[in-house]
Amino acid sequence: MPKANVTFEDIGVTVTVPAGTRLIEISEKVGAGITYGCREGECATCMMRIVSGMENMSERSVLEDKVLQENMAGRQHRLACQAQVLGGEVVVRPG
């Protein structure tokens, strides 16, 4: 199965995961400093920054895009409960 490496910069942990894993599934378990609210892509509580590797992330869905825009997120922001890792190397941090 194709793999991806996700590095949580705030805690210095890299996790090797199957491609297609949602960020929230990893971030919750490693204890990265990301918080969650609705877990359904509506509240933007889980907004996080992709430091590098955005090209290895799933495209924003219409819903995620709308919520991010409403919260004045930059292009490097994603919702942990929505975004999936597709492969390669991705580095993320809270905020």
Place this chain on the structure above:
Amino acid sequence: MSAIELAPGVHWIGALDPDLREFDIILKTANGTTYNAYCVRGSEGVAVIDTVKENRAEDFFARLEAVTAYDEIKVIVLNHLEPDHTGALPELMRRAPQARLYISIKAQIMLKGLLKSDELAYTPVNTGDSVSLGDRTLRFLHTPFLHWPDTQCTWLEEAGILFSGDVFGCHYCDPRLFNDKVGDFRFSFEYYYQHIMRPFREHVLDALELIEPLAPGLIAPAHGPILRDAPARYVHRYRQLAVPQLQNEAGDHAKTLVIFYLSSYGNTARMAQAVRDGAEEVDGVRVSVYDLQGGEVGPFVDLVEGADGIVFGSPTINGDAVKPVWDLLSSLTMVNVRDKFGAAFGSYGWSGEAVSMLEDRMRGLKMRVPVKGVRVKLIPTDDELTLCRAFGRDLALNLTGQVVRKVITMEELNRSQAHA
């Protein structure tokens, strides 16, 4: 019901609420409060700055009508959208449909929730934007998080008046209204800062950078006395209050780690000592250990404000961490703990939920929790104390940025969760 003049063509049109004793559930006031709204007349139209709480709307409209007709109102400014200042807005917009609404760029999402209407015309503004009333200009200062994300201040340039929103405000009701006329409101001013503004210390400093150069001749806040006598004193006081409450002698030379613990049989206390010993093996970390039983929440909050890392040691009793630990944690909303390092440990009898509950709470406060907590069943063995030392050392390494990067697989992660 008459409006009160602050300067030619500038009136207070707010409302008094002398019987209020509790504001927003968490805030007390022994003197009620005022909801200050203002009306500014220019050669080409009138501006209304903020409104009042809904149940005081009648007073607001009566005062407004004393100084303007509705069809003269060209501009409505909301310095932030909290209901105590926007309660009369829907009705005001019905009475003055031609008026244009000016809100901060960060207020746009909230506005929909407030007015339950999509087709509302408004202009989002940022620092540097302004609106003209002919011979007078309103300039906007974006001062986010004081205390709402969308907070702004409005500067009436020609008159040197700053409409500051909740900044420089307080809950104090006195119909004499001006700071040189009302009773002694110093306590209320300080209390308001400590409970409303203190968590946003860094944002207060940013806002002061914008406000100080203006040297306002009068500050008109959204609650409490209007500051016309020596307004600079209040600006200066905010500067003083915005530096941390305790000076940290360790300064830039060392990171500070504070360990708070509580122990009923001495087990969690022994763990605390071991965590300290471990952390002290790392150079450049100053460690302090406090037994929560021997102190009050207030001073501990001051310590946390200045610390780089905080560790909580709590036994698990009845499936929960103990109350003094929660008391301190719930008071941490008074300061900014975002991005500080946090960790937890503790001994337990049957089950050890306290540690993960504390970790979750710290994450909720947006702290970083990089090292998994240590839990020990009853009396710690030598091996377990060694684990505590390693945990302390790990934390200290994280604090000083010397962390050894870890690489793990998803399977390992799932396995470690199953054991936790």
